[in-house]
Amino acid sequence: MLQIDPCETACMNVFKPAEWTGLRWLSAGLLGIMSSGPFFIHQMHQFSRNGLLPNERNWFLGWLICGWIFSILTLYVITWHLTPFLYQLGHQFQSGVGLHAKYDATESLSLAIGLSWLFLTAFLSFSALVFASKFHLLNSENADWWRLRVYGLTILMTWAILPPASPGVWIATAAAVIVVLEFISQPLMNQRPLLSNEINEIMDEEGGIRRMLMIDCHCDGGMQACSSTSGIGHFSSLGICQNPTERDRLLETIRSASPTDIIISGCDGEPLPISLKDNLALLKVQYRGLDLMRVHASRTETCIYPMLDKDVQLASLVSPWSRNKAFENVLEVMQDHPEIEFLYSPNVLPFGTYLNPNQSFIRADFTPDEINRLSALGCNLQELR
Numbered sequence: 001m002l003q004i005d006p007c008e009t010a011c012m013n014v015f016k017p018a019e020w021t022g023l024r025w026l027s028a029g030l031l032g033i034m035s036s037g038p039f040f041i042h043q044m045h046q047f048s049r050n051g052l053l054p055n056e057r058n059w060f061l062g063w064l065i066c067g068w069i070f071s072i073l074t075l076y077v078i079t080w081h082l083t084p085f086l087y088q089l090g091h092q093f094q095s096g097v098g099l100h101a102k103y104d105a106t107e108s109l110s111l112a113i114g115l116s117w118l119f120l121t122a123f124l125s126f127s128a129l130v131f132a133s134k135f136h137l138l139n140s141e142n143a144d145w146w147r148l149r150v151y152g153l154t155i156l157m158t159w160a161i162l163p164p165a166s167p168g169v170w171i172a173t174a175a176a177v178i179v180v181l182e183f184i185s186q187p188l189m190n191q192r193p194l195l196s197n198e199i200n201e202i203m204d205e206e207g208g209i210r211r212m213l214m215i216d217c218h219c220d221g222g223m224q225a226c227s228s229t230s231g232i233g234h235f236s237s238l239g240i241c242q243n244p245t246e247r248d249r250l251l252e253t254i255r256s257a258s259p260t261d262i263i264i265s266g267c268d269g270e271p272l273p274i275s276l277k278d279n280l281a282l283l284k285v286q287y288r289g290l291d292l293m294r295v296h297a298s299r300t301e302t303c304i305y306p307m308l309d310k311d312v313q314l315a316s317l318v319s320p321w322s323r324n325k326a327f328e329n330v331l332e333v334m335q336d337h338p339e340i341e342f343l344y345s346p347n348v349l350p351f352g353t354y355l356n357p358n359q360s361f362i363r364a365d366f367t368p369d370e371i372n373r374l375s376a377l378g379c380n381l382q383e384l385r
Contacts, residue, residue: 034075037068053252054245055135062131067124074120083112117161122177125154126185133188136256143189151178195257200231204320212320213259215240215250219266223293226265226310233257240264240272247276254283261320264289265310268348290314291363294348298355308337308360316364327370330362334379345384353384 033040041064049057128150132138138146158174195213202210213233216226220239228234235253237246254262262280264272268289280287290313303309315329334342340358346365355361361384366374374381 053248059131059135066127075116078116114161121157125150129185129188136194139191139193195233199233202320205322210320211259213262215264217266223266227307261286266293298353301357304357341380343384
């Protein structure tokens with residue numbers, strides 16, 4: 001109180017003892033919450049970490065720590081500097097017009113605390129959006145979801161912290177805070193989703209829109225990295241099946257990029273954990289694999305074109321592309337590599353098959369007309385029996 005008292009001789013009076021007692025308890029409670037901030041942050045993080053995805057955990061922890069530090073700075077600056085300065089200006093004006101100074105200690109302290117909470121609420125709202133943008137949780141597609149929750153809580157907190165003696169002020173204050181937040185957060189709200197620029201929308205035979213995402217799974221060191229493909233998103237992982245953190249990263253990427261299909265490089269999708277398959281089903285994402293681990297296991301020497309196995313297996317996929325489009329894709333890959341002998345079979349590569357560096361395998365069932373066309377164009381094709 002001495003800090004915010006503008007008079008040389010004390011002119012603060014307690015006109016409402018009951019409210020003054022409650023305000024002192026409130027001040028003590030706020031100071032207690034701030035002083036126990038590290039313990040509170042630790043407990044909140046431990047409680048919520050298992051239910052959040054990696055970027056959500058980083059966002060929540062960063063927001064809590066930043067909010068705690070800024071709350072201490074805000075309380076110090078407003079209580080020790082801003083509020084005394086404003087009260088001093090008001091006292092000088094009042095003394096200049098000849099009024100006798102008698103101030104209500106309860107209202108003065110309540111205004112200082114309310115002002116501190118107002119600045120803190122605005123900062124916490126803005127920092128929530130900043131951290132959400134930094135960790136790729138906020139983008140143009142879910143900006144309205146963030147607006148509804150962040151701005152809604154901001155309005156509620158503004159209504160709760162302003163003094164009840166001025167019921168009309170909180171509406172104007174809340175509106176001003178929301179306008180300022182919306183203005184300064186526009187660059188954050190207009191960000192494109194993660195991988196959105198890499199993924200092209202494809203129309204399947206039924207007219208549905210499909211978005212493809214390649215999962216470049218290294219299978220715990222058993223697979224070499226695959227290059228990205230134009231129009232298809234690329235997600236690199238050390239190993240999905242054995243690493244829960246990598247599965248969380250994958251689910252987070254799927255939720256952000258919104259693919260309809262994922263293509264796994266190493267396997268055919270069957271070894272995926274049941275929990276991940278269930279999550280993909282809930283997200284309405286189809287999965288399949290190129291089964292490149294089986295192809296690479298049939299080699300003792302790498303192919304003269306390291307990415308050819310991936311390219312030809314990807315080209316032979318039928319859905320979402322039509323069969324005719326898949327055939328054209330395979331034909332294009334073959335014509336680009338006339339020196340390669342392509343072995344094909346409608347089934348998986350048989351165990352014990354040996355592939356030379358100038359050979360590659362295609363899992364496809366060509367019709368006689370398609371085989372004749374490939375042969376006529378000079379493609380080196382041989383059926384694997």
